[in-house]
Amino acid sequence: MSLPVAKDPMARRRSSATSTCSSSSYTDTSSDDEGVSPREKVQKSSKGFTDFCVKNIGQASFGRREIEIAEQEMPGIIALRKRAEADKPLERAKIVGCTHINAQTAVLIETLVALGASVRWAPCNIYSTQNEVAAALAEVGIPVFAWKGETEDDFWWCIDRCVQADGWQPNMILDDGGDATHLMLKKYPATFNLIKGIVEESVTGVHRLYQLAKAGKLSVPAMNVNDSVTKTKFDNLYSCRESILDALKRSTDVMFGGKQALVCGYGEVGKGCCSALKGMGSVVYVTEIDPICALQACMDGFRVVKMNEVIRNVDILVTATGNKNVVTREHMDKLKNGCIVCNMGHSNTEIDVQSLRSPELNWEKVRSQVDHVIWPDGKRIVLLAEGRLVNLSCSSIPSFVVSITAATQALALIELFNASPGRYKSDVYLLPKKMDEYVASLHLPTFDAHLTELTDEQAKYMGLNKAGPFKPNYYRY
């Protein structure tokens, strides 16, 4: 489904304010320095570096281990680092970064540095920073301004510290949500106009860039990496195929075999959810608005129904539409006792959770991210993550998936930074297909996969360059 856009730029940051129910998160549980803000503390790395602001520089070694573990599952970005390290294709690039800060993005950040870039980094979300990772980055001399639990004011202060600094004239932006772009455009328009390019990853940020371009306010080239084929398939189909099982199991220990599940939406996310649940022996129904996707669901062996045909029978209800109020109070009134309800699709809009916050219903928190909502007759539904994205809240995202996104981001930065003048106008571009193919090729060794090469004769017959691109732009994969 084409995902819609949150109107409020802060919504994205708040909506993914998730204390995950994953067992694998390394949360720091240290006593809290008595609530002193990091901004008020004097901070210094073991080597005397001070141009950063994190929660606790002392956690650097824990963070370093996390980064090293992530590197193991991020073969593509590491391969890119090795291949391009000698060339230093980002030499003289000065990048303002604004993304989540965790072990996986740290691998990207350190790759950019290895490729020659100078960077300054802030978080794109007030809750998602892994403090020990931020510490590890600071410890090796990377200017990072980030901690978990920032205030709104802290948030903008951190970005500001990345844009403005002594002797620092940024020329690239790597953004995830558009906030660094927004701040620079509003507050430092002169600096903004000297930027060589913006790389934006998120649905929200890309939407804002297209709006800026349409309004004639985008004065620099931007690359939309959100819609690259490799990133899209992995973020949606393949990643969700795994995370739907993980999220449901970790939070509820439900047995999938024989259960009846309803998946709303048969886009890439829905396809991944359906495939996984069917593989585990669930009976899966689909709702769709688009007849083409509906026909695909049929051919893949799923009954396409209207919600009310099966709503009384299902054990698991998953939304994956990108739309709002797909599951209404009226639907939930009909659910049977014990039904699990969760959102895999978009933001927190798909399930009308608000309708459940009414006096006649009791909420009982049974675990982190798991609420029982109890009807007057005793019926309970099991609501996960209060209707927010359950794959973000209750499962982990494989580093391999992040590696693909990170490699795409790095390549987009290289492309924009090194493009000959005039190659890119002040507009929003998709990554050239050849680079999509290159990202994919970086990840094949993980699977010990071996590509076949075209012979000269075959390339000629097909009208292709032996090095690609191998498909027309409209190819659907």
Added chain:
Amino acid sequence: MSLPVAKDPMARRRSSATSTCSSSSYTDTSSDDEGVSPREKVQKSSKGFTDFCVKNIGQASFGRREIEIAEQEMPGIIALRKRAEADKPLERAKIVGCTHINAQTAVLIETLVALGASVRWAPCNIYSTQNEVAAALAEVGIPVFAWKGETEDDFWWCIDRCVQADGWQPNMILDDGGDATHLMLKKYPATFNLIKGIVEESVTGVHRLYQLAKAGKLSVPAMNVNDSVTKTKFDNLYSCRESILDALKRSTDVMFGGKQALVCGYGEVGKGCCSALKGMGSVVYVTEIDPICALQACMDGFRVVKMNEVIRNVDILVTATGNKNVVTREHMDKLKNGCIVCNMGHSNTEIDVQSLRSPELNWEKVRSQVDHVIWPDGKRIVLLAEGRLVNLSCSSIPSFVVSITAATQALALIELFNASPGRYKSDVYLLPKKMDEYVASLHLPTFDAHLTELTDEQAKYMGLNKAGPFKPNYYRY
């Protein structure tokens, strides 16, 4: 894979000259009227109609039964017939048709007539006509000029009879391979310029249209229905998922369980083949040139290898690349005894069959469409359909798949015929996405599938029209 184009317009007609090994074809085995050409015979229907030329009008009732059976499995085109019959959207359309003539296309032809069109019809292939179906069409008064086993001269004569006739001024072309377009453009340019639109289904024909357009020689609008999403997915992914098993089983009775299979190419066709073989318990390997498709193969659970890594071990070798000489003599020298080799991809180029026609190898025809090629040491490989498309030669194509194509063709004709002046220029167009969605919706009742409708609020939130289209043009499905 993007399929390349046969250079010689006759190649297509000859290459699919297939006497199928399907048990379900109703071939007429009657004694041959002593070889008299249909063109030399006086022909008359039971109602005195004479404007046609078929093999034997006496077979009409057999053909009618075939058409009725096909109608059962072609719900979409029949639904279209019913919905549009009152409107007669093709009233005054005069269509020159040039396609395969069989029970399934007969359903399309009779639908066009039911929608108000006048038609004259010729075959696009000298071997593929089902004589009894042609007879059935003639019997109900449709001018059809077609028999199985035409000569090259007959072939052009038949098309000519559809273009030129007393009191007949065609204004639409429905083409499959571009021959009717070609003839009219060359021989009757004045008539051609009065055409309102061309609908072309084949890779070859579409390629020629794009060339004409590029060369400035296309003076009328044309619709490329070959690349419609619904048609593409069904012709490739879903249809091949079924026909690979059917073709192999009917021709060789091979047991799939435990067999090692190598599928060359992981485009839509390859994806369908791999999914089916895996589902039946085969161990499947994939070769690919495109890293994105290769990565998909990995994620779908297939080892991506170079041919030589597994060539000595496989029991089944399937090509699905659209390329040439994918399987060479050198490869086949390494195959083990009993390996089955077949082509699901394109034309007859993928397997270098020519290299097997050499003195040291013996050929032994063991069944229709099945040859054993025997090496001096006694090793045999089982070659299907002499390297031509095995799904055309050794399996049937489900009427349901043809229904989707037929509905797409009919809608394209309606669109072009009824478009307001200036809506389409003299260029090649893709079918509007909304019509793709309509074709899909026509086929949902077959599966008792029920679409969900957007609420006003949801449509607004998504920025969509409630009636579609539901996806941007670049959506990949």
Added chain:
Amino acid sequence: MSLPVAKDPMARRRSSATSTCSSSSYTDTSSDDEGVSPREKVQKSSKGFTDFCVKNIGQASFGRREIEIAEQEMPGIIALRKRAEADKPLERAKIVGCTHINAQTAVLIETLVALGASVRWAPCNIYSTQNEVAAALAEVGIPVFAWKGETEDDFWWCIDRCVQADGWQPNMILDDGGDATHLMLKKYPATFNLIKGIVEESVTGVHRLYQLAKAGKLSVPAMNVNDSVTKTKFDNLYSCRESILDALKRSTDVMFGGKQALVCGYGEVGKGCCSALKGMGSVVYVTEIDPICALQACMDGFRVVKMNEVIRNVDILVTATGNKNVVTREHMDKLKNGCIVCNMGHSNTEIDVQSLRSPELNWEKVRSQVDHVIWPDGKRIVLLAEGRLVNLSCSSIPSFVVSITAATQALALIELFNASPGRYKSDVYLLPKKMDEYVASLHLPTFDAHLTELTDEQAKYMGLNKAGPFKPNYYRY
């Protein structure tokens, strides 16, 4: 399901009187010698051998090719032949054989000869003999008495010629249906009592042996090979997984994707059918009487329903119960237009076909093995093989499956023939598990599968002999 037993010994022979719709059967279509019975003809092989009776010895070379093709797909029995040829473990065995006579059983027969046995062979079914194969056996000097289309009198004459011959004192019986055993017991009791052992393959024959044993009339040991684990799984689960698709596709060209199918019975046959149909994208429902099998169906992702819950909606109805009148006229009255009805289970009892032979319904034969039964309102159901076993009638049985049965039969003969006196009493035995394991091991090289061997330490820890058997008798696999 435990299969019941046909009461009439001839029932089995007649019920499988199938002219298959398989494209791969090599039926002789030669003109019929003007109807002269083979029994009245003088017959002689090219080497002057005359102790046989077949349709046409001149077809021997065609039959030989068929046998050679079968050998390619029967690796286990060929491996057994090679391993045991030097030992001649059947030296001095004189075997009366009574089985189907086709390319696959010919491989068994010639294997027994290669292992040292003398044999005389008759068919167990009056229709199933492949004449050219019988000719090929006779040509190499094997006394075979068999042709397609025998009369009842011919049938018993052929068996008699195998039991009684100059200088021939049989000491083993290989039976399929119990007729050779029956004839010898009734007509030649003295000869019967000298038999060292009987090997019986069929449900019917095994049932009769147990009855004889129970009644104290079985004076020799017998081996029930019908219930060997390897044979059972391959004859049912794995073979039916492939043949359900093949039988439906060859006879109806139905597209499986999205179709709703109801499978009655979730025993091994039903499990195979459900798995295959689900794999091809059908939506599958199951009916069951046994709660354990029903629970398995649930866990495997199938809805378990009563027939009437879905009877109006299904496109395909398959019986696999071993029971009678599972599909009644009342059910069929509710089926929707175009529904395909077939029997994969047992004999011809599962569908009440008799109820369809009533005046208000029209039957229309549309293809070999395919009838349309037409209701007064025009509704048609598509009945396959007139309710007889569709996998026998409309698909082939993979030689690989037959190889497993044949190897099991040969090993049972070797075991009984070589057993030390007193090892087997006059009773019915199952093949020792170790021999089941040996049969399996003979078939592993086909898949290039490599067994792991227990270390001494591991064998001791498990309390197992390193050579097997590896499982207790009650193990379920």
Added chain:
Amino acid sequence: MSLPVAKDPMARRRSSATSTCSSSSYTDTSSDDEGVSPREKVQKSSKGFTDFCVKNIGQASFGRREIEIAEQEMPGIIALRKRAEADKPLERAKIVGCTHINAQTAVLIETLVALGASVRWAPCNIYSTQNEVAAALAEVGIPVFAWKGETEDDFWWCIDRCVQADGWQPNMILDDGGDATHLMLKKYPATFNLIKGIVEESVTGVHRLYQLAKAGKLSVPAMNVNDSVTKTKFDNLYSCRESILDALKRSTDVMFGGKQALVCGYGEVGKGCCSALKGMGSVVYVTEIDPICALQACMDGFRVVKMNEVIRNVDILVTATGNKNVVTREHMDKLKNGCIVCNMGHSNTEIDVQSLRSPELNWEKVRSQVDHVIWPDGKRIVLLAEGRLVNLSCSSIPSFVVSITAATQALALIELFNASPGRYKSDVYLLPKKMDEYVASLHLPTFDAHLTELTDEQAKYMGLNKAGPFKPNYYRY
């Protein structure tokens, strides 16, 4: 695989001493009463009941909620409770229970009470007691003697308190591991001889019962519920199909797609693991010692290899053999960097973990239940649960699976308690098949599954009773 037996009765208790990495366990983290043993504390429920010994009676309400949640997923045992509550089939039964004590077994215990039994309960493992659940049982007046972290001495004391009590003459034993049986037989032989029956669930306990019977020391009837078909399939195939994914994901966040996995052993557990991993897009290899299971693996689409053929390439290595030292140090020396190694099979013997505790290898604990073992060259393998059962240590067991086991145990108690004198001798019995079928039927409503009933005519034709049993004892399912 037939699982071997731990020789030391304590081994089982210790080997599953697992602090799980599951996010869903409710461990009590309350401060520890300063280490005072529960045996030394005065304990009293809110209603003044004192005949119990738990950690902290104050946690009863937490435990009650846990029990209520478990009841939701244990429909079979609850259904049994409801159906039999009026009959009180266990009235006058006095049961000594010795099992794990957690929310799920609490549902069983309370069911036995609801059916009329008096019970006294002790744990079968010194670590596995959920303290809050034990408190909840005590709170409602059930004499329970159990806490987490018992000493060896505590362990036997608890059992003793269940056997010996004022006015208590036990007449049934429900055992899991054989310890209650062992203690009673050794210490209270007179009491033991008055027992009406023993129900034993574990491999170990069953083995000991067979040994007692063989040695003539078993003076009462015993029921082996471990080998009931329903229990076996669910404990192994279906449960492991889910837990392999859960255990790997929770502990390592590994992405399954495209990963190469080696599963050692293709018994029920191995089948479940292979099916799940294949379903998620892994490439799965199998090792086997048994040719029948190996052939099944082939037919199911897995390559059967010797360990050394793939050991250098795999990303995941899972043991499921029931054997010892299946993975040796030599194997692990060859594994590639990052390979995950875990045991799904049996005890802690399958992986030779001892061989990894050597000076040249470094161990690094990265998470609970996850160790990196580091070779001198930097290679790491990821060892889960130190080679103990990873499904017990790192995933949850679905309550539904436990419900099946619990229902089987309850029915076995009812059967033995109510059997007419002489029905059961002093021997070990399997549960009658009809009761297996009854257990299955109790669980069908969960899936809204509807059984079909035989007609009289059909039952007669099949020779079956309409109420079952429906299969012969040797049926394999």
